[in-house]
Amino acid sequence: MDVPRPKVTCQVVQSEQDLKSCLELRKLVFVQEQGVREDREQDDYDRVDPTLESSGRRWKVKHFIAWLGPDVVAAGRARRTSMFGIKLERIAVRKEERRKHIGETLLQFMMREIQEEDAVIYLHSQTPVVKFYESLGFSTLGSEFYEESIPHFKMVFRRLPLPSLHSRLMHHISLRTSNMEHSLTFYSLFGFREVKNYLSSRYRSVLIESAWLGARLELMESVDSQSSNSNSHEAARNQYDSFQMSFDITWQCTSLQDFLDEVVNKAESECEGQVTFVKTPYHERLGGFMVEAASFKDPEGFIMKVFRRVDLS
Numbered sequence: 001m002d003v004p005r006p007k008v009t010c011q012v013v014q015s016e017q018d019l020k021s022c023l024e025l026r027k028l029v030f031v032q033e034q035g036v037r038e039d040r041e042q043d044d045y046d047r048v049d050p051t052l053e054s055s056g057r058r059w060k061v062k063h064f065i066a067w068l069g070p071d072v073v074a075a076g077r078a079r080r081t082s083m084f085g086i087k088l089e090r091i092a093v094r095k096e097e098r099r100k101h102i103g104e105t106l107l108q109f110m111m112r113e114i115q116e117e118d119a120v121i122y123l124h125s126q127t128p129v130v131k132f133y134e135s136l137g138f139s140t141l142g143s144e145f146y147e148e149s150i151p152h153f154k155m156v157f158r159r160l161p162l163p164s165l166h167s168r169l170m171h172h173i174s175l176r177t178s179n180m181e182h183s184l185t186f187y188s189l190f191g192f193r194e195v196k197n198y199l200s201s202r203y204r205s206v207l208i209e210s211a212w213l214g215a216r217l218e219l220m221e222s223v224d225s226q227s228s229n230s231n232s233h234e235a236a237r238n239q240y241d242s243f244q245m246s247f248d249i250t251w252q253c254t255s256l257q258d259f260l261d262e263v264v265n266k267a268e269s270e271c272e273g274q275v276t277f278v279k280t281p282y283h284e285r286l287g288g289f290m291v292e293a294a295s296f297k298d299p300e301g302f303i304m305k306v307f308r309r310v311d312l313s
Contacts, residue, residue, distance in 0.1 A: 008073070008102055010109035013063035019048055022065050022075035029092040036148045041090075045079055062113065066106045073097045074106045078114055086114055088123040107136055111157070121157040126150055137191065172207065172216035173245060175302055180206060180221040182299040185271040189263050190247075190304075192217065199223070213247050244295075244303040256281055256292050256308045278303060283310070 013019050023046060030036040045061045059080065066074035076091035088110060093103045114121065125133050127144060130153055134140075138155040145152055177183040184194065184206065191210035198205050204223055209216040249259065260281065267275040278295035285291075293307035 007068070008105045009067045010074075010106055011065055012113060013048060013065050016048060018065050019046070019063055021072045022063055022077075025072055025075045025094060026090055026092050029095070030090075033095060034148075034150065036150075040148060045077070062110075064106060064110050064113070066102060066109075068097060068102070074102050076106055076110055078110055086121050088121065091123075103132065104136065107133075111136075123155055124152045125155050126152055130155070172218050174218040174220055175298075175300065177219050177221050177300050179299060180204065180219060182271070182274070183219050184208065186274060186299050187217065187219075188270070189266050189275070190306075213249070215247060244305055246305045246307065248309070249306050250309045256294065256306070259306070260294055274299060 011018075013022060023042060026041060027038065030041045031038045046063075047061070048063070049059050049061050061077060061079045063077045064075065065072060072094075074091075074093045074097070077089055079087050079089060081087050088107070091103065091107065093106075111121070122141075123133065123138070124147060125138070125140075130140060133155050138157050140153045141156050142154050145154075175183075184192075187208055187210075191213060192208040192215075193210070194206055195209050196207040198207075202223060203220045205221075206219045207216060208219065249256075264275060276297040278297055279293070281292055281294050283290060283292055289309045291307040292310050293305055295303055295305045298304055
């Protein structure tokens with residue numbers, strides 16, 4: 001049975017008091033619980049970066065805090081390690097509040113805050129929580145190593161950078177839908193999240209994006225529900241054979257079958273099993289690469305294909 005998601009509030013740390021609360025939580029988790037030396041747990045980056053409030057200047061470190069009601073329950077920080085590298089670190093959740101999706105909520109907030117950065121995002125994961133980070137789009141890189149006598153793996157967030165919503169680049173695909181809620185639920189299986197919604201004289205539109213896939217979609221539902229149901233389904237029947245969205249997930253997962261199994265499991269729990277396979281895993285040549293692929297229909301009948309490059313030599 002799924003654990004209910006508590007109402008967690010996440011923010012970028014802007015005050016010394018909030019930073020102090022983060023450091024106290026980190027001490028509780030890393031020093032008292034895991035035995036890390038206190039003089040090794042804190043460093044010169046444990047400060048509020050003044051560049052956060054300076055327009056046009058690149059920040060060096062961002063601290064993040066999460067509350068459950070009045071209580072601080074999680075903390076973390078993002079540190080710029082080079083011109084093209086950002087490391088997520090010191091991510092801690094209060095022991096009694098674990099397994100409640102709080103760590104996931106904080107990490108997703110952190111990723112949203114830095115996703116416009118044209119940089120490689122990485123972290124050092126303690127070995128027991130590698131699968132947690134994999135579920136959020138990170139992949140292991142290299143072999144296990146020890147840090148403060150604790151086994152770790154380096155993990156990299158595999159994504160294609162999305163232009164900021166405030167940039168001039170707004171590439172996206174627009175799709176008609178007869179049921180916005182069904183479509184939003186379906187695309188959430190692939191990491192799409194709502195970022196903007198708007199209403200015109202004819203359509204209710206929702207812009208969704210997946211940093212995991214590096215893609216944006218605009219879902220459009222007619223404000224006239226009767227014409228929406230007939231026209232959208234007719235469009236799908238007429239176009240699904242000739243229209244297809246294809247996403248390369250070579251870097252986002254290590255096994256296509258494992259990814260498909262995960263999608264099916266999530267669909268059963270989140271959208272009543274509404275995943276229709278057009279083709280189960282098959283091999284084909286795409287450009288100069290041999291790929292393993294699978295295709296689905298979305299709730300309107302549009303084809304969505306995911307594929308991974310494979311080495312068959």
